[in-house]
Amino acid sequence: MSAGVSYEQVKKLKQGQTGATNVDDAIALAVELNMPLGGQQLEAANSQGAPSDLPTPAGTMIDVHDVHASAGHGALVESEYVIERLSFPPDYLDRLTRTHPRHLKIIGVKGDSMEPTLKDDDVVMLDTTKTSLDFDGLFVLRWGDALHVKRVGRASNGSVRIISDNKDNYPAIEMARSEVEVIGKVIWMGKKA
Template sequence: MSDPWQNRYVRHVLSETSLSASALALRAKLSSTTLTRPLNNPEHSSEISISTLQKIQDTTGIPFAPFAPRGESNDLDQPSQEIGARHRVDLVNVYNVSASAGPGIIVDEETVVDRLAFPQGYLSRITKARPADLAVIGVKGNSMEPTLRDDDVVMIDTSKRSLGYDGLFVLNFDNALLVKRISRGTGPGKIMIISDNREEYPAVEWHVSDVVVVGKVIWVGKKA
């Protein structure tokens, strides 16, 4: 029997926080059996309710929406605005594009396909940007390993478009999206585009006028 999505989310939280199920339950003000019973017996996974998942999300700041298939629960079938109003979350648009950790992905169109819910106050701890200036997109390829892996997701702050030299940036080069590091080039108007997987992807130098900064990466969601 495959692990239900509720269990996969909880196991992901346990891995990210290095907590035991009992310790997580205590922090989220849940009884210990609320988590240990369904985790030890997948047949009881339905006992992990949306309200329980919401408490875990509020406690840890790790959203459960990416793990839930559409139509799985009445709560998730509701419009995102209603979820936000009821559970006091900030919503960030998820787009149907990926930034390549590789040679580049051509962008034909950008469409909002979902909204990712974050506990109210969580975003303000990592950025001063408004939720409207944030976007979540996928990552494809292996050029940024081990920092980013294929099918991870990143949140970018589109208000940060100046060519700084600290952190990760999503760039548009010749209508292809890339996620890379940036450093100074060998001369005026030149920048180095750097991959973390340098053995397979050596740094390249571009002219600054050829690059459009889409935004700075401020959050990473790891593939479960």
């Protein structure tokens, strides 16, 4: 079976021997057979000590917003609608963040200021609980009415250093912290082929 669960395990499961498999195999089998895994099935699969609050095997859905952050000179935000949802395997999402999915957003990127890291029409996932300018990293920021995806560094005078990866065309700038709003930290990038 392509789920990686042996015929013997399937046979034992059909006979009600829930101890015949582990949580990972149960989830893989449910996904392979396009079956929901929840309630009693999940409790039975968790009898080997796995957490009982696992999401369904279909994956954790993350909202994709009709918003683009500029990797250039700034993109105005006129609306923020959820236009789609992307599914992420729960174990993969757990490796990215422990933040609840309701605090995660996926938005598009426009422009070339973050090349080669991010290109025009790539997408990024933001953790909107991470809004401190006390840490360096890749963030989506708002100043004025525009959203920007940029690296953040601390400047010596207490201001914020806004850095583009395409340094030849977009030199770093310094701004007062009060002028910059952090929308979220970039924790994942989706690249266009």
